[in-house]
Amino acid sequence: MQKATLFATLEQAVVAGDKQAARATLEIAHAADIAQAIHEFTAEQAVRFMSLLSLPDHANLFGYLEPNAQAEIARVMTRNDLAALFSQMEADERADLFNRLSKEDQHALLPGLAQAEREDVRRLASYPEETAGALMTSDYATLRGHWEVRKALKRLRLEAPDKETIYQTYVIDGDRHLIGTVSLRELILANPDRLIEDLMRTEVVSAKVDDDQEEVTKKIRHYDLLALPVMDSEQRLVGIVTYDDAMDAAVEEATEDAQKSASVAKLDAPMNQVSGWELYRKRVFWLVLLVFGSLLSGAGIAYFEDTIAKYVALVFFMPLLVGSGGNAGSQSAALMVRALATGEVAMKDWAKVLGRECMVAGALGITMAVAVFALGLFRGGFEIAIVVALAMISVVVAGSLIGLCLPFILSRVKLDPATASGPLVTTIVDATGVLIYFGFATFILGL
Template sequence: MGETEITFFEDLIRDKDWSSLRHELEDMDPILIAEIIDELPEQDDIILFRLLPREQAKNTFQYLPHEKQEQIIEGLAKNVNRVAGLLNDLDPDDRTAFFEELPGNITQRLIQLLSPEERLIATRLLGYPEHSIGRLMTPEFVAVKPDFTVEQALKHIRMYGRDSETLNLIYVVDDNWKLIDDIRIREIILADPGQHVRDLMDEHFVSLYAFDDQEVAIRVFQDQDRIALPVLDSEGLLLGIVTVDDVMDVVEEETTEDFHKFGSFQAAIVNPLKARIFFLYQKRILWLIVLVFMNVFSGAALATFEGVIQSAVSLVFFLPLLIGSGGNAGAQSATLMIRSLAIGDVETKDWFRLLGREFLVSFLLGVTMAAGVSLIASVRAPQYIVVVAATMILAVMSGSLIGMITPFIFTKLKLDPATASAPLITSIADISGVVIYFSIASWYMGL
């Protein structure tokens, strides 16, 4: 949202031109309204939010950053009815996500503003472990009984489907609410009105369990290509559903978290423009200090081969190129392994098989890159072509194998494999690259 648009809304608020302001907001997308509110100065943002109609306010609230959501709630605190209406109108899964970020005492106070029905839903959702599927699910779905006729089922859907998260799938439950099947709405619409729901059932469905980790939901959605999945308890009772948009939010959070870890951040940083300077410093300094001390080993390795370097100074020209190639190969390999481990394509038991494959792939990569660097060496230092080419092959192979093995080691130690970050792997590859390079040079020169 540009400064001109923000200034325009600030001017309308300053001039108290409420009719023009309402007119501007009337047909605006909730996402754009949320962007405007986020950019407006304090107090102006609350004024604009107060002017939104009930439905528009509900849709806009879920797109606001958490800090802004808290600010809006605080600003509306004098109007208890408005706060209660907003919280009651929010979808249960969006409301749960908001409550999770608040201090416990504030959450409890806000829960008391909910209607008895919504309060029951909120406390049940908040009772599931953090990062569990139970925290993602919504109880807004449509279920029918197997002895319903198609005509009865359609009447039931029309009556209760308005508030459902999705109507693509209709769930079939018994008298105890145990899930029996799910049926696509298309099949019900096209069926004969006199048919019974049980006639449309195949009793084959895919489900999730409320206490499973959210990553389970990600894998199941990827494998099953569904837009919604039912959530059951340990006895098979239907508790709610999880939709693909909720899972995609989790995927984005997991990807962001892994990205920051892979770059050697201690924790995900929300926004580097808004975060405090000391916070940014605190989250980055530890890994950088660790890597500084690791790079001391590179210096020690160079010092060990000081005689070789003095005898052939031209070898230093190729040093950044060779160890950089090893580090890049290691980072590539680590990225592939971390992603594969995260989405379940590979498991720790596969590491030996993958080691053999990575050995062959890295050898081919090393040979190809050695051919390229040999052309450079033929112009710069033709007498050392063998040293440079052999080092390139071994550096790429060692870097690749280090990059592949390290995430498996972290996984085996019950640590997040994303912590096997690029700078760490690059530093290890650098040290091994220096040792390989000057060891080969020393052997070749007979020193």
């Protein structure tokens, strides 16, 4: 069903208060598509539509909404309705929503929750953002090593409706220490009389609650896991990160890196929902800062104004040379930022990567120098051509090395390497290129 048609159908159901039409729409369209159409509603309209659904359907649909839309809708719900919704939501999703509510709304909501839910929300909401603790859910299944397979399967049948996944279950001891893991497939195929401790795998890949979510997604991808168990400081199992939550986190990280690579601070909402003021506020700092960085290029030009006045033909090649250095630097930075993010390159690889980049940048510079030498002959003669060719080699090498080194340096001082891409590299390389170009010109033409 197309978005416009879906929106019109939902709107009619809201206006008419037609529960049958609302539920029929859920049966026809996927909840993710309905959630996308609901973004066109006001928060009050969205609440009216969701009130036509059963509580489980309401919670399922709510989980597909964008985080900011969830928070906006939650603010206009009554305390009792919101508490009922919380009881049906997945543990990690309700903790995320709880953190987006105001302190006043949080205090109003907690008394309406059951004690176990209240404690679970408080615990999961207490972990810092972008850590394994903030990403994990407490809805996981556990078994004991001394149980028989028959008992384990019976337990899983009872727990399945309330757990996020039962395809991988975790074997714990009396103190909740993780001692092994067993898959549902292994349980189904095993002899019913066999003990879990004889069936489980004891070598378990896990994460700690304070691990960065980027490290968590790397582990899930590297080991091809359905879920990753999360341990506290005493090696007790406190949650799991499922692959779908890890994928959402990976998309979020990639989006944030893309924004940082353009020198834009992390946006608090999707691009089609963010306000003009928010876009201005997130972009203005770096743009103003880079304006002052560009003054270095201007200072370089001013320093060599005598050379420029004497050889006006040099001005023709300045955009070409400076742009080439910026392009080479942006390429190197983009490759290095991504390699650092995926773990393909580590700090120990510094010397190897630097040596290879010098050779590649030199080859690129020579190739581009050959291309511009003829142009230099045509526009300014042999001497100008020599200046342009030598400057091209030097600018491309310098730009590539700056683009390569900046991500390493930022990573070393615990800053995000993504910041090194795009405008920051270009601004630094531009100033460097001006100095190199006119430095060569002054030296060679002065001879």
